[in-house]
Amino acid sequence: MAELLRTHPLEAWHVAFERLPDTARIAVEPFVAMVDVRLGAVGPEVRAGLGVDLPTIANTWVPADAGRATWLGPDEWLLSSTAETPEEFESRVRAAVLPLGGSATDVSAQRIGLRLTGARVRDVLTKGCSIDLHPRxxxxxxxxxxxxxxAGVVLLALSDAGDDYVVLVRSSFAGYLADWLLDAALEFITPDS
Amino acid sequence: MQLIECPWCGPREEVEFHYGGQAHVPYPDNPAEVSDEEWAHYVFFRDNTKGRFAERWNHTAGCRRWFNAIRDTATYRFERVYRLDGPKPVTP
Incomplete structure (x- = not known):
């Protein structure tokens, strides 16, 4: 049987992203393993099993071993890992949360990541996002x-200077969002960049 | 745009939310013995209050949790949001 290779939904946008200036740079992140965790109560035993304290404060994320743990809801988290395959990651997380009454589901194919860096990316994002993104x-x-x-997105802040963000968007919305971001970044393209 | 306060995420724009109808509609205690007319009342009949109304909302674009809210149907003002398992607040 022919091997099925996963193609990235934004392959056709690479050239357009490269034309963007350093002040509003968009880079497509490589595929990562992502697991959706549902768990009723978070205690110290979660850290023992997962190696990370799941954030219990709404709208926060914390770095994990080789990825991130993002709060999605009062009993839901999104865990990502660059070190393992989706299958390995899912079974490891499932083994950790199942005895605690939780569940883990591989959602690696659901979202793709875009890394937005530069002094003006906050201006790009605020054109279509009602959230206060000021680093304060x-x-x-x-x-x-x-x-x-x-498009519905998960937006993560990576710096305290407001110039480094990760946008996680559903694969089927990636093309739309890429077009939207390129349009929003248009004014920051200068002739010499 | 109107902001709605999600009990988990905080104030967000109303386009992130979906309406879920009247809150506190009790499921029949003994469903097997309920007549067709009583079922119809449970399934289809809702209050049409002018003024403060307890209703369900879902934060669709955010945490995807259901919550209840007291909203004034005449002014659109959200007076209070509370969790699904909470009692219906007494409003003046």
């Missing part, structure tokens, strides 16, 4: 699930 309230460790343009 949305610094490193903040996350939010909201609408960017017409």
């Amino acid at each position: 309230v949305f610094g490193r460790g903040s996350s939010v699930q909201t609408m960017l343009g017409q």
